[in-house]
Amino acid sequence: MATLSPARIAAADVLSNVRRRNARARDLLRTSAPVARLTPADRALATRLALGGVRTSGTVDALLDAHLRRGHLEPRVRDALRISAFELLWLATPAHVAISQGVELVRRVSPHGTGLANAVLHRVAEEDLPALARARERVERRNCTASGIALVAALPQWLADELMVSLGTDGVCRMALSALDAPGVYVAGNACLHNDVEVEHLLSAAGLMPCSTSLPGCLSLSSAAGLAASGLVDVVDVVPADMAAQVVAWLASPAPGTRMLEVGQGRGTKSLLLESCALRRGGLAHLAAVESEAFKVAVSRTRMERARLGKAVTCTALDGRRLGEKGLPPELSGSFDSAFVDAPCSGTGTLRRHPEIAWALQEPAIRTAGQSLPALQLELLRAASTRVGAGGTLAYATCSELRQENEGVVSAFLAGQEGAAFSLVSPRSTAAFAALPPQAQRLFTAMIGPDGMVRTSRVDTPELPLDGHFLALLVREA
Ligand SMILES: C[S@@+](CC[C@H](N)C(=O)[O-])C[C@H]1O[C@@H](n2cnc3c(N)ncnc32)[C@H](O)[C@@H]1O
Incomplete structure (x- = not known):
């Protein structure tokens, strides 16, 4: 035996x-x-x-x-x-x-x-x-069928079919070949509390061996073991977030001193990243965040307090579909310089990190007209758009690889009444992009498609595999 x-x-x-x-x-x-x-x-x-x-x-x-x-x-x-x-x-x-x-x-x-x-x-x-x-x-050899992808990537057949359409042959093959790799371990140093040297020192002192990446403040760790026990996450000295999520936060980050609306705040990870990026670009922004689940709002508030962002960031329990209505709390009144919709989504870009998703996700969540995730995403995008002032930016993000939740939602928005005043812009034309070091600009450029939309999975990192995040930037006519 x-x-x-x-x-x-x-x-x-x-x-x-x-x-x-x-x-x-x-x-x-x-x-x-x-x-x-x-x-x-x-x-x-x-x-x-x-x-x-x-x-x-x-x-x-x-x-x-x-x-x-x-x-x-x-x-x-x-x-x-x-x-x-x-x-x-x-x-x-x-x-x-x-x-x-x-x-x-x-x-x-x-x-x-x-x-x-x-x-x-x-x-x-x-x-x-x-x-x-x-x-x-x-x-x-890129000579594959959807059933081959389903087997190699261990996915339900319907999801393999969808991914094949969404990513194309080369993209879906690359996805399948790394689908069962271990996820990368990344953290963002919280610039609101520490400079980069201090963060590296804190992580090294905890035995976590941080490695810097091309993205400012983003560090990779060889293992997640010890991160929770180090206490650094609890006190928000570092924010665990895949490098792909940090790319999205950087490109969508608010200019210093401006007013941003965040929809779908969750437990506040992106709020911390957005403010950290704004600070790296010169100063904090005023962030008014909404989230439909009250318990997540409570977690976010605690994290913002710990990060000394209690004044800069407001966390409000609200269904984002109501943002176009009158009588909202004062922190949500008036127009915003920018809005960031971190949409509820299938999470199909994070299957390595959240393994349950592959078999829990049901086809109707993507396809059922009127009640599906894309329908909710479009409603949230439309509601947020009504609050963006002239010349302001509307950012739409998911951690999905599915076209219906990404390009499909953006196209439907642009074709509708609210979208008529907006046009897509390439992140390359933004001040956030210009503020990046050249190495990061090269990495980000490879993630941006000919349509200007960002898919982090376009890039094979030589380091650790990245999650698949999506970002589109839209600007309201001045
Ligand atoms: C992708 S998660 C956001 C993650 C979060 N921004 C973070 O960085 O931790 C989407 C969030 O949208 C929230 N949500 C879902 N429907 C919503 C709605 N109608 N209005 C506001 N938030 C909603 C979900 O509860 C979830 O926390």
């Missing part, structure tokens, strides 16, 4: 809890006592396995079910097999290791299930692994 590694036990338990409690794997990993007791190397492996197991679950389940003579697997046995199949198929763990560990994981929860586990995992290794390698090879 092989000795079962503690990382695999922890990962299988996280998967079981995700299923039983309908919780997010990342939250469970952060709060699990057994995970906290692991060595740093084992914690990293448990994290990789748990997130990968969730991320690939739909694809793996279909493969496992095809190998079963009878169609039922006890849920905890399935959790164990999901971990081992993920290792076999996407982590290149040697087959004898992945299979023997998988069998031992199954023995823990179902001593009579080891024979079945052994047989099924051997079939995964002998049949599915070569099939995946062939599909991957076709994707590498």
Whole structure:
């Protein structure tokens, strides 16, 4: 009998809890006592396995079910097999290791299930692994079908179809080939509290080994382990945010001293980034943010206070679709120099970071006329646009890769009554872009399409893989 590694036990338990409690794997990993007791190397492996197991679950389940003579697997046995199949198929763990560990994981929860586990995992290794390698090879040659993309990137077929249309052949192939990589770990130094040298010192003192990037204030870390424990996030000395989110915040950032409306503030990450960018460009802006969920507004207020932005940023619980109405609170009255709509979206640009999305997202959320995410996004954009003054900028952002939520919403807005006074501008023509160092300008330029819209996934970073964020800048005629 092989000795079962503690990382695999922890990962299988996280998967079981995700299923039983309908919780997010990342939250469970952060709060699990057994995970906290692991060595740093084992914690990293448990994290990789748990997130990968969730991320690939739909694809793996279909493969496992095809190998079963009878169609039922006890849920905890399935959790164990999901971990081992993920290792076999996407982590290149040697087959004898992945299979023997998988069998031992199954023995823990179902001593009579080891024979079945052994047989099924051997079939995964002998049949599915070569099939995946062939599909991957076709994707590498850009000779792929949506079903090949679905297999290589472990996505539901409908989402692979959508991504193929949204990203084109080259884009979807690049996405698929890195879809199961670990997400990059980035933080932004909070310029409202510290200069860049101080931030690097704080991170280094916490053993986090920061590396600077081409974007001012953006640092990459080799691992997220230790970031939460360092306390630096709680006191808002640093803001965890993918570099792609930081790119969007920089390009949409308000000019110093101006008044900006933010729609969809969430827990305030972008507010912190926007103010940090404004400060780097010369001074704070006045930010009036709205968010529909009251508990997020409370979190944002606390973070703004901690970042000493309590005066510069107001956080208001409000449905952004009401922004065109009369009788709003005083902080939301009058017109704004700019508005930033950080729209609720599918999150399909962040699948590496939020593995549940791939299998939780339902096709109607994108496609159902009138009730879909694109319909809500368009309503929010229209409402925010009514508050932008002459010559002001309206920024529309998502962390989605889907055309319907991005270019589709922008086109529908421009074709409508509110959009008639706006035109698209390239971020290259903005003061924010001009304020960037040349290396960052080159990186950002590669993300901007011929239509002037930004898709961060246009760029392959030599460093860590970036999330897929979208940004369009629109200007109201003066
Ligand atoms: C992409 S998230 C924003 C993330 C946030 N800006 C941050 O940086 O943490 C979109 C946010 O829009 C909020 N939202 C959804 N519908 C809304 C509405 N009708 N009005 C205002 N906010 C809304 C969601 O609750 C969510 O927090």
